[in-house]
Amino acid sequence: MSEPLIHIEAVTKSFGSFTALHGIDIDIGRGEFFSLLGASGCGKTTLLRILAGIEEPTTGQLLIDGQDMRGVPPEKRPTNMVFQSYAIFPHLNVEENIGYGLRNLKLSRAETRERIGSAVELVKLGGMEKRNAHALSGGQRQRVALARALVMRPKVLLLDEPLSALDKKLREEMQLELRAMQRSLGITFVFVTHDQEEAMTLSDRIAMMSDGRILQLDTPKGLYERPANREVAEFIGTMNLIPAKAGAAKGNQVSLDAGALGKLEGRVATDVSTSGREVFLALRPERISVGADLGANARLKGKIAEAVYLGDRITYVVAVNGLAQPLRVVNANETGEILRIGAEVEIGWPDDSGLVLS
Amino acid sequence: MMKGWGLTTYAVLFIAFVYGPVLILPLFSFNDSTFATFPLAGFTTRHYVEMWGQGPMIGALVNSLKIGLGVTLLTTAIAIPAAISITRFRFPGKPAILSMLMLPLVVPSIVLAVALLVIILKFLNIPLSLWTVAAGHVLIALPFCTSVLMSRLEGFDRSLEEASRDLGSPPLQTFWRVTFPLALPGIISSLLLGFIISFDEFVIAFFLTGTDNTLPVYLYSQLRFPNRLPGALALGSLILVVSTVLVIVSEIIRKRGVQSDNPGDF
Ligand SMILES: Nc1ncnc2c1ncn2[C@@H]1O[C@H](COP(=O)(O)OP(=O)(O)OP(=O)(O)O)[C@@H](O)[C@H]1O
Numbered sequence: 204m205s206e207p208l209i210h211i212e213a214v215t216k217s218f219g220s221f222t223a224l225h226g227i228d229i230d231i232g233r234g235e236f237f238s239l240l241g242a243s244g245c246g247k248t249t250l251l252r253i254l255a256g257i258e259e260p261t262t263g264q265l266l267i268d269g270q271d272m273r274g275v276p277p278e279k280r281p282t283n284m285v286f287q288s289y290a291i292f293p294h295l296n297v298e299e300n301i302g303y304g305l306r307n308l309k310l311s312r313a314e315t316r317e318r319i320g321s322a323v324e325l326v327k328l329g330g331m332e333k334r335n336a337h338a339l340s341g342g343q344r345q346r347v348a349l350a351r352a353l354v355m356r357p358k359v360l361l362l363d364e365p366l367s368a369l370d371k372k373l374r375e376e377m378q379l380e381l382r383a384m385q386r387s388l389g390i391t392f393v394f395v396t397h398d399q400e401e402a403m404t405l406s407d408r409i410a411m412m413s414d415g416r417i418l419q420l421d422t423p424k425g426l427y428e429r430p431a432n433r434e435v436a437e438f439i440g441t442m443n444l445i446p447a448k449a450g451a452a453k454g455n456q457v458s459l460d461a462g463a464l465g466k467l468e469g470r471v472a473t474d475v476s477t478s479g480r481e482v483f484l485a486l487r488p489e490r491i492s493v494g495a496d497l498g499a500n501a502r503l504k505g506k507i508a509e510a511v512y513l514g515d516r517i518t519y520v521v522a523v524n525g526l527a528q529p530l531r532v533v534n535a536n537e538t539g540e541i542l543r544i545g546a547e548v549e550i551g552w553p554d555d556s557g558l559v560l561s
Numbered sequence: 562m563m564k565g566w567g568l569t570t571y572a573v574l575f576i577a578f579v580y581g582p583v584l585i586l587p588l589f590s591f592n593d594s595t596f597a598t599f600p601l602a603g604f605t606t607r608h609y610v611e612m613w614g615q616g617p618m619i620g621a622l623v624n625s626l627k628i629g630l631g632v633t634l635l636t637t638a639i640a641i642p643a644a645i646s647i648t649r650f651r652f653p654g655k656p657a658i659l660s661m662l663m664l665p666l667v668v669p670s671i672v673l674a675v676a677l678l679v680i681i682l683k684f685l686n687i688p689l690s691l692w693t694v695a696a697g698h699v700l701i702a703l704p705f706c707t708s709v710l711m712s713r714l715e716g717f718d719r720s721l722e723e724a725s726r727d728l729g730s731p732p733l734q735t736f737w738r739v740t741f742p743l744a745l746p747g748i749i750s751s752l753l754l755g756f757i758i759s760f761d762e763f764v765i766a767f768f769l770t771g772t773d774n775t776l777p778v779y780l781y782s783q784l785r786f787p788n789r790l791p792g793a794l795a796l797g798s799l800i801l802v803v804s805t806v807l808v809i810v811s812e813i814i815r816k817r818g819v820q821s822d823n824p825g826d827f
């Protein structure tokens with residue numbers, strides 16, 4: 204990455220004796236769509252508020268566009284925020300809400316009108332300019348909040364779960380619109396969400412957070428394919444975990460002793476030695492195949508406990524002797540055949556699909 | 562059904578009991594007699610005309626209006642920053658400061674009046690006047706005005722002010738563009754409340770006033786003279802009408818405020 208637009212270094216935040224953020228380090232590039240992902244209460248909003256200048260970090264440093272932001276109040280920062288509650292001004296109409304910040308930019312009247320006009324168009328609120336704030340639906344409020352921030356042409360747009368109040372259909376529509384908007388405007392987005400699918404859909408990179416720390420900072424593909432630990436693996440999509448004891452490593456392949464299940468092999472993502480430790484072999488449901496006879500590819504034997512036909516794919520729950528958690532398997536529906544519940548099956552997966560996690 | 566009847570009867574009796582005596586006032590103010598007794602003697606509006614001839618009473622009314630206006634403006638001006646700091650900021654000693662602010666609510670006004678009298682005469686050596694009455698009224702009105710404003714300020718989303726800052730408005734501008742308009746119904750309630758508290762206050766005014774009287778103190782001193790009563794009744798009725806109108810107007814403003822300010826309806 205060339206010079207990052209946002210540089211967050213060792214930022215901590217304490218509220219009294221409670222520490223909401225423990226040493227956060229993130230660099231965000233120009234024009235990037237960056238997401239903060241994590242369960243409720245992990246500190247996403249707090250970090251976003253620090254970027255906006257509404258909260259000051261307890262320790263650590265924040266640079267935006269090379270400038271130290273310490274002591275710079277929110278009104279002087281090149282950031283604008285879409286609040287979790289939208290924070291639409293109830294005493295102003297749509298147009299006045301969108302134009303709220305423009306007064307501070309000291310633009311000509313024509314330019315002000317021009318910007319409001321194009322923002323209204325961008326978020327498809329044409330014809331509602333005079334509508335009162337309290338006469339808006341959730342989706343319309345969300346658009347007003349977005350337009351109100353975008354008219355400011357910030358270097359960084361901060362979005363705090365802007366889609367969580369919308370129903371599924373509208374949310375998916377808005378996701379596509381947001382992504383398209385971000386590409387065409389070239390603004391850097393820092394997007395907060397607790398929805399992993401949303402983060403995967405939208406982001407260039409994602410910081411996966413838990414309890415005020417970053418567990419992993421990676422591309423959506425990286426998070427899914429190379430989760431750094433069990434917590435990430437289980438938060439992003441579904442992951443089967445087979446407990447095992449790590450043995451000798453050959454390159455990045457580690458031999459595993461899975462007790463009653465016998466000898467298995469897995470790949471380590473990092474070159475940290477796992478030898479002798481209790482680990483998990485992690486397998487994504489769609490990488491596992493089940494069948495009556497897999498021949499040389501068979502690694503385990505099991506019994507179909509549940510089979511669900513979903514049209515384009517079939518999901519199985521497969522009980523394996525010696526494994527407390529049954530395996531979850533998703534197979535593409537290639538033949539229209541479905542294995543019966545109770546059928547004895549063989550279970551296999553390609554060599555490099557098994558990941559060793561601690 | 563029975564229960565409905567019971568409640569209705571109760572409500573009617575309740576209203577009659579509370580407002581009946583008040584309605585006696587306008588009734589006798591139109592009665593063509595000097596004495597406020599039944600049977601009624603006939604309809605007249607002469608008390609309303611004569612009232613204006615009672616110079617001292619009108620003077621007392623003007624005093625009360627002046628004090629009420631000054632008190633409510635000053636009290637609300639003090640209460641606004643107090644309510645903002647209490648609802649918006651964390652600072653050491655906040656609970657203590659809040660209870661000190663609310664204390665005049667529970668201290669009997671006779672105790673306050675005597676204490677103020679001693680302080681003003683013995684320690685400050687200020688002669689008693691309408692100014693000292695006004696100062697006492699500010700003290701008792703402050704907790705009421707502050708609580709009205711606080712409940713209003715607590716009622717709206719803090720992120721509105723943060724959004725304003727985020728959109729480039731420094732604190733003072735944020736106050737005028739967001740906090741003030743949203744708190745306006747509360748400010749109006751506070752102004753009305755402060756005025757009414759001062760206008761009908763008796764004990765403190767009685768103790769702290771000099772040679773000038775406020776209306777309640779004047780009316781009390783005139784009860785001995787029956788011929789002054791009809792004028793007092795007429796004035797009382799007028800005040801009743803004006804305050805009813807004021808309360809209705811403030812309720813309308815408050816209702817509007819509530820409606821437009823639930824930004825959520827989420
Ligand atoms: N002003 C504050 N005072 C004390 N604790 C706070 C304050 N603000 C946040 N916290 C705490 O910090 C933690 C992180 O809060 P934050 O709002 O950042 O979570 P979040 O990840 O945005 O959660 P959500 O998904 O529910 O919005 C929470 O435990 C919260 O209770």
Ligand SMILES: [Mg+2]
Pocket residue numbers: 247248249287363
């Ligand atoms: Mg949050």
